[in-house]
Amino acid sequence: MLVSAKEMLIKAKEGHYAVGQFNINNLEWTKAILQTAQEMNSPVILGVSEGAGKYMCGFKTVADMVKAMIDELKITVPVALHLDHGTYEACYKCIDAGFSSIMFDGSHYPIEENVAKTTELVKVCAEKGMSLEAEVGSIGGEEDGVVGMGECADPNECKMIADLGVNMLAAGIGNIHGKYPANWPGLSFETLAAVSEKVGSMPLVLHGGTGIPADMIKKAISLGVSKINVNTECQLAFAAATREYVEAGKDLQGKGFDPRKLLAPGVEAIKATVKEKMELFGSVNKA
Ligand SMILES: [Zn+2]
Numbered sequence: 040m041l042v043s044a045k046e047m048l049i050k051a052k053e054g055h056y057a058v059g060q061f062n063i064n065n066l067e068w069t070k071a072i073l074q075t076a077q078e079m080n081s082p083v084i085l086g087v088s089e090g091a092g093k094y095m096c097g098f099k100t101v102a103d104m105v106k107a108m109i110d111e112l113k114i115t116v117p118v119a120l121h122l123d124h125g126t127y128e129a130c131y132k133c134i135d136a137g138f139s140s141i142m143f144d145g146s147h148y149p150i151e152e153n154v155a156k157t158t159e160l161v162k163v164c165a166e167k168g169m170s171l172e173a174e175v176g177s178i179g180g181e182e183d184g185v186v187g188m189g190e191c192a193d194p195n196e197c198k199m200i201a202d203l204g205v206n207m208l209a210a211g212i213g214n215i216h217g218k219y220p221a222n223w224p225g226l227s228f229e230t231l232a233a234v235s236e237k238v239g240s241m242p243l244v245l246h247g248g249t250g251i252p253a254d255m256i257k258k259a260i261s262l263g264v265s266k267i268n269v270n271t272e273c274q275l276a277f278a279a280a281t282r283e284y285v286e287a288g289k290d291l292q293g294k295g296f297d298p299r300k301l302l303a304p305g306v307e308a309i310k311a312t313v314k315e316k317m318e319l320f321g322s323v324n325k326a
Contacts, residue, residue, distance in 0.1 A: 043139045043140050043168055043170040044121060044170040047082040048265045050325065051265040051325070052263065054325065055260060057266060057320040058081075058266050061085065061086060061270070062085075062086040062087065062123060062270035062273070068273070069104065070306075071310050073108055073109065075314055077112070080116060080324045080326045081326055082118075082322060086268060087101055087121065087133075088124060099137070105120050120139050121141065121170075122140070126144070127143065134163060134167060143156065143157060146174045147177070150199075154203065158204075171206050173207075173208055175192040175197045175210050176196070177211060178209065178247060194230070201241045205241075207242045207244050208241050208242070209244040214246055226255050228259075238263075244267075278305070281302070
């Protein structure tokens with residue numbers, strides 16, 4: 040069923056595990072993630088970036104597809120449909136389209152403007168029964184086409200934004216989007232502990248989950264991270280499996296060119312990745 044991310048993340052924080060946000064790109068992606076969540080009896084968050092929303096013919100198409108799929112596949116685990124790194128304008132588009140959760144990425148605004156816009160969205164989301172994620176301190180990587188090393192958020196700023204009434208907070212702790220460079224210094228647990236102490240029971244979000252070593256993920260969860268975003272890892276798994284299929288010449292055998300056959304290994308690879316992450320994050324059987 041489609042729900043906001045609020046309850047599932049409160050439960051995760053209390054239970055010391057994290058719920059995965061897996062970004063979707065098309066029908067196959069969505070189906071693979073929903074089926075795996077059901078199979079693992081795990082709550083799940085489907086992430087949609089603005090670019091992916093545009094690619095899939097708009098947020099309304101996405102919301103209607105997800106709702107229909109939940110119905111058709113008889114998905115009973117809690118599913119949140121969440122806008123990833125939304126601009127102010129995209130947040131309203133997703134509210135209208137029927138999403139159950141949004142992230143307002145106001146990190147590039149001056150703090151006063153971030154506060155004003157976040158305050159407004161807190162009110163709208165509460166009225167609609169939706170959950171809201173805010174970001175403090177820019178998360179590095181390829182965000183907005185700029186590659187950075189991963190900033191660390193100011194714990195006092197985190198406390199200020201958390202107190203506005205958001206449901207989850209993404210704080211930069213040296214994490215970055217995409218693949219991590221060889222000279223990456225690792226997550227700043229010092230920052231995470233300081234943020235955690237300031238914001239109390241507020242669920243924290245770790246962006247850029249691809250390639251963070253398992254022991255760091257576990258430590259981050261123990262320090263209050265309750266939502267972990269995974270995007271690139273599913274893309275890499277899908278691409279590798281598809282490459283293997285084509286390189287083996289399987290698309291040239293029989294009806295191997297049929298998209299239902301051509302895309303099948305990639306779909307299985309996404310499922311395996313999602314399963315592995317749910318096990319690592321501890322969300323299996325927490326639906
Ligand atoms: Zn992110």
